[in-house]
Amino acid sequence: MPHRPLARAVTALAALVATTLAVLLVPGTAQAAAIHYVALGDSYSSGVGAGSYDPNTCLRSSKSYTSLWAQQHAVASYKFPACGGAKTDDVLNEQVGSLDATTTLVTITIGGNDAGFSSILENCRFGSESDCANRVNEAKTFATTVLPGRLDTTYAEIRNRAPNARLIVLGYPRLFETGSCGLLGMSKSKRIILNEAADLLAQVTADRAAAAGATFSDTRSYFAGHGVCASTPWIKDVTGLIEAYHPNADGYRLGYLPALNAVTG
Template identity: 45%
Template sequence: MKLSRCAGAFSALVLTAALALTGAGTAHADDGGATPAYVALGDSYTAGVGAGSYDSSSGSCKRSTKAFPALWAAEHAPASFAFTACSGARTGDVLSGQLGPLNASTGLVSISIGGNDAGFADTMSTCVLNSDSTCLDRIARARAFIQDELPAKLDGVYSAISSRAPHAQVVVMGYPRFYRTGGVCVGLSDTKRKAINAAADHINSVIAKRAADHGFDFGDVNTTFGGHEICSGSSWLNSVTFPVDESYHPTATGQSRGYLPVFSSVA
């Protein structure tokens, strides 16, 4: 999720900002080491969209060598590393195109998923380009989906992971709050910022509950992103930027100092 210094001039291009194209990833294996085999699943927050240094073979999935799974694998040298996370992925895309590398020898799995199912991109563009009331209405619809429909979709993915990799530790990564609230933030009112943050907290609470019920671990990245939200003056998240698909996503620093420490502490 980049609102460049919360600048005020937003064009219609913002309508396409956020979690880009959907598609299935291709596994990349790296033999060696005694650390158990690791598979990284999910959406653009795991793929590393917004961090740059994309693997050219990953195409529109935009998997980055600066994403936290790649950084962790480089440090720990797992027996194998399969990176199938993809920009724009929804729960159905994980089920249909990302689970191939999982097997009984998989020892570690990470996943971030659910934001695209809840309409993240449309919600953000609606809030950037429209009034407070229109923004709040769109967030309310997203939160209704998160509460009523997302849990079953997450259950489907989590059950499939357990079935294919029954011995793996599974770490479900959450999403950061986007904005610093209070004070001046050019481009978005405090009302919008607070509502967007509350929606992020809501989806995290649902994801954490479903993860716990499946015996998975949850990584709360707000512990590291606190003080580094958009409009904080030291943001680890992109604001509206070009390419627009990198908007509202962690920077390379957000991956290395926001996501990686949380994942490492759990894994």
């Protein structure tokens, strides 16, 4: 007669081996799910300021935080329709076509161009204190009255196009340090009100992202101490008109990328 305890042990071992093989061989069981990543948004997502742009008008950079994250995580697919200068309408009309039911991750920075921050920064850099303050106040009003609806519409359409994706909304950093900035730097009062506007934009964006069930990644703490006028800035000043007030390569690598990693794990 067979030894029953031994026979039971052999049977149990065979079952364990079979289960283990099934886990290893069947996709989606214990293996990490494939990541199908789409990077939407404006110049802060396309990587303006980092250099190494592809030959198109969107200034997409291989040094953007989206490209770096995709390389770091060995994604199954990576689509990169983010474009310098994009507003919410551009995302809706030109970028969301890259999304579908297979998309598992979407990131976006958007809203700054809707509020006109590019022209405001130019005005504050070269205009008077009062003109700067007036333009910033106009942008704040827009950010609290008009922008929320535009963000809601954008996030809803992303959800509609990519129902199985996690949506991560990244904010903008404060652009300036408020210490000494040399004779040619922007005045301290201008830098303070511009940073206050950035704080308001971050709060509005975070609120609308939460309402949409998205994850908000606040980048401000990651850039702290590295704004314009810092000893080691990660934000460009007016060194180039197109790249002005955008992160440099270090800003995307050491600021935005860690901020995204913090919420993706």
